[in-house]
Amino acid sequence: MTTAEFEHIIARSTAALGIEQPAKIGVALSGGADSVALLSAYVRLGYDVTALHCDFSLRGDESDGDRHFCEATAERLGAKLCQIKFDTQGERRSGESVEMVCRRLRYDWFESQAKALRLDYIALGHHCEDSIETMLLNLTRGSGPKGLSGISPMRGMYIRPMLGLSRSDIEGYLKSLGQSYRTDSTNLANDYRRNALRNILIPQLYEIIPTAQAGMLRTAEAMSHSACMISTYLRWCEERYVSGGKLDIDAMTRDVDDMRGTLYMLIPQVTGCEARMEIVDQILSEPGNRSSRLFPAGEGKMLELHRGELELYAEADDSESAITLEGDIQSPCGIRVTTVDFDEFARTPKSNDTMWLDGSAVGGAHEFSLRHWREGDRMRPFGAAGQRLISDIFSDLKMSRSDKNRALILTIDGKPLWIVGIRASNMYPVDENSKKIIKLQVI
Template sequence: MDKLSFKNIQHVLESKCHIASEDKLLVAVSGGADSMALLNLLIEGGYKLIAAHCNFQLRGSDSDSDEQLVKGFCNSKNVKLVTTVFQTNAYAREKKISIEMAARELRYNWFSSLLDEHNLDAIVTGHHGNDSIETFFLNLVRGTGLRGLSGISYRNGNIIRPLLDYPRASVETYCEVNKIAYCHDESNDDTKFIRNKIRHDIVPVLESINPVFFDTMQSNLAHLKDAELMLKSEVERFQETDVVDEDDKVIIPISKLENYPHYSSLLFEVLRPYGFNSAVVAEVIDHLHGLSGKQFFSDSYRLIKDRHNLLVLPIEEVGVQHFWVEEGDNHEEVSMIIQVYDKPKGFRFSRNAGLIHLDADLVDLPLLVRKWKKADSFMPLGMTGFKKLSDFFIDEKYSLKDKEDAWLMESGEDIVWVLGRRIDDRFKVTNRTKRILEIELK
């Protein structure tokens, strides 16, 4: 492996991080060996940069010492430094997230604001090759799919990581040779954290088995990244040609999905942005040919297994379940125009399911519009007997989502209309009708 030097880092910056010499950089500097080495390398290369340091107040006086170390180094190099102090524990409690996640959210939100404030092009972090290997094992345990097994990317949006080709030992050696002081965060030695357990308990065993373990893993991660890119291309093609995304609803045709030999991996990648993990996706795969109506959930979305499709919908709070309407009303839940008039000569009733005509003298205004219940039944137009609404839905091939969205209109305790589908025969216009109740859905 080449020695860590600016010349070699410059190549990574240009070829893998896509950074030009004129770009202005925000360098995240914690005070650890990796970020201190990174800052020195970029200064050596003459880049236009600003250093940024976060004090998370998690390690008492040690956190303040880290800040002083970074300030002293930046002053000695005549580098502009911006600092901030976070109430990390309070933020984690408020958001109900881990300390690690809270620190990540706080720092990257702040970094993003600094990019805009100082007109900078990218955030540079000191993640090195060992961090990428540890991320591989973390994601292997969590089951994140192929995307999580390719390690850390050299560039992700405006975040770049030019040290990924080098192990931790090379970074520390660079600091020692160049007499760069750095701090050691003792929390990185605590194996109660999964990443630290991987770092201190698992990786050393693998290194004892394979003396060139780091190089082997770098090669593995590169191959996995290529495989990820190929899968990404296939996922994009499937989404463009077969998946329908409309009105907050994603429709995945089961027959089209199964045309792909690796459809389980394909489905995982399609569903991953909606928060579905590998265990839930495996369960979905097991039920592809099961009964319709089966539901699966992530934190924010639900997936419904319909007859021929998988439907992905946002989880919504229960909205209005009923409301009253009368002539001249226009309710926000279901927009409609209601009017009553004398039956004209030669009148013809509508055959459009969204525009109905009823015998006004058989209907009592105001009308109740409500969601359906399992016990509901009505007399569909053209029939002489009652039919359960659940059976009517089956005959009409309603999906689970269609049933949830269905509204009924009642007069008294009688259903007069399944909105948009069928009126009740008892309220139809006949030769005896004198006044018309017209209702049009908008």
């Protein structure tokens, strides 16, 4: 491949992503062959580029050497360079691997630089063999079409214009330019699974099956198309079966043939939780159960199935917020507070989203708060003969555990006044003699 052919592929791949000059592009520059080739090609093609270098302070003199090399390379190419030095070990969170913390720090910094420098895109130097490695890793973990598609050429502002090129193409291009590059010694160690794939398994696979690379790239492309089709189908399912974050399992069961596969793929999309087939099977084994069931969903999260609807379980919350009725309430929920006359009260249709108080009867100084319900909470619902446990009101309404935990209670001096948006008490009722009427409306 000639120098011109290599650069033509970069330009064509960039244009295929809908990117035209004078777009401002940041190039992640590690000093390795991939990033140096990408920066060189973009500079030679006349793009407005800024090199972005992260020093993770993990390899001592080698890290310092990478930094100095990137400075010299950017200067020689006439490219702007921004760089940062991280205390990676100091930034590491509990349970976070070195690989994970580096990824988090890198992408957080890229985001901040994109805003500060007004970059339109950030280009990453992944090539086709990186995509094959990702595909094989996902295959061993158990993955569907999306995972077997390899690396996406574009995700948000991140672009990967070298996925159509191989490592040998990149090294040949740099050789034609007389451009050197750095080699990260940790990439030569086979302690990490990706390195072992790159250095041991994939070369052996190519030796046994010389056409393996081309075949796997065709498979990745086919899986990418399949993933797009599945994504379209899942969006259709969401529009049809999801409302208010709840997935209508009963309706799906009536309409969908492959409930097991559809639910497996739809749960992460709707709830953000992982889906395991054994949990899907447990959910589907409860078709006639109307009571609440909780299912583990990874990372301490739970899924709740209640009366044929599945949702991410909402944990109970003991927080309490002091409020006043002097103006609109913004947090923890939006409530508009206004004062009206009896005529407006009389002509306004009544609903659970609105509570009306006789402001004159309220009188004096009171402490108002918004909190979640607690065991033993009681109130006298409007129109009822006596007080009732709020938990019994919830049961009458057939509310799920999550809905109960999400429900907010407006209290006056600690006493429940209104289950916000659900049921009002008859404390301070309005009548034709009310001089001041306070209207509370959920917004």
